[in-house]
Amino acid sequence: MPLILQSLSPLANADLDTLRTVAGASAFERRADNVATADDCAPLTPALREALDAACAPRGIDWAVVPGGRKLSDFRLVAMDMDSTLITIECIDEIADFCGLKAEVSAITEAAMRGEITDFNESLRRRVALLKGLDASVLDRVYDERLRLSPGAENMLQTIQALGLRTLLVSGGFVHFTDKLKPRLKLDFTRANTLEIVDGKLTGNVVGEIVNADVKARTVREVCEQIGADPSQAIVMGDGSNDLKMMAVAGLSVAFRAKPVVRAQASVAFNHVGLDGLLNLFPH
Incomplete structure (x- = not known):
């Protein structure tokens, strides 16, 4: 190989x-x-x-x-985590910064991504609860002032889209950000969590099913079925332990600036190059 x-x-x-x-x-x-x-x-x-x-x-x-004899165009789907993968920040940590709780929230985030907190649902609820009472306008401020795409993201996406691959952004973060990124980057599918907002304020609750590791893996399989692809034709990119299950169902997994537990289990690790390092792994 x-x-x-x-x-x-x-x-x-x-x-x-x-x-x-x-x-x-x-x-x-x-x-x-x-x-x-x-x-x-x-x-x-x-x-x-x-x-x-x-x-x-x-x-x-x-x-x-990597396996020899494959072309990038042989794949059908690229699925990406959002926070610290497609984008450089953890959105929930930046939201918490507006109420002076960034250090407390980011410590929980880091422990969850390293796999030290095994109940992702509980870790997310704990973090979101700390945001109770925050003005929802903060979400737009985080997007406008702090959210940046990871190096190579646009080049990678434009190239794979030109080759006909479909794209999925599946995140344990929030739809407020995935919904803005979807049209901006011409993404085909997105899935994320919904923050409850009442009277313009965050309630500290998450609405609906939490997008945890199992839901991420299920979403990759469902999107593959929807586009008529086998999961072996999917590439999954992530950085945290809650990405491992969806990475395991894919034909190729890429650990991007990832935690050690993820680097150890991924097919490929990008510790230095940008997301467009994917373009160098296979002929197009």
């Missing part, structure tokens, strides 16, 4: 020589200044995975071993 190396900066020849030895490959072929591939990497054992991690991390290089 091909080994792909990519970085934000040009790959140095000395680094390629080192990694060729680590991977047991005969040679790397440059596809761009910052992308190189080897078609004869040694079998990806746990020991080789550790060796590649150790050699690549200090050099700012991301590596991936």
Whole structure:
């Protein structure tokens, strides 16, 4: 299976020589200044995975071993988490900042994403309850003033959409943000949680079914069925432990700036390159 190396900066020849030895490959072929591939990497054992991690991390290089013979256009769906994946922030943490509770809320968020809090529903309810009484206009302020797309997001989306892939944004965050991102980015499907608002104020409650790990996985399967695709034709991108179940049903999973538990289980990890690193994994 091909080994792909990519970085934000040009790959140095000395680094390629080192990694060729680590991977047991005969040679790397440059596809761009910052992308190189080897078609004869040694079998990806746990020991080789550790060796590649150790050699690549200090050099700012991301590596991936992917199935040979596939094209990006062979996939049918790209499903993405929102907070800290498609966008750079955790929306709930930024909302909480407006009532002086960002540190408290973000500590719960981090523990949940690391997998230390196993009941996502309860962790979300705890965080949302702290927002009770906040003016709902804060949601627009977070979107307008703080929400930024992750590096490479627009390039990745425009390219896969041009290839005919469908897109799904499935989030344990909130519909206020997914509903704004859907038309902006021409996304096909979105799913997220609804904050209850009464008389212009957050009530501290979530309305309806909470989008947890199980619901995320179910949504990926349902969208695949809706578009006539097999889950093996889906690519799922995420960063937290509540993304693991939907990543497990996909044909390819990408851990983006992810927690260690997610990097360990994903097909591919992007620790340095942007979301458009996906475009370098397969011919189009």
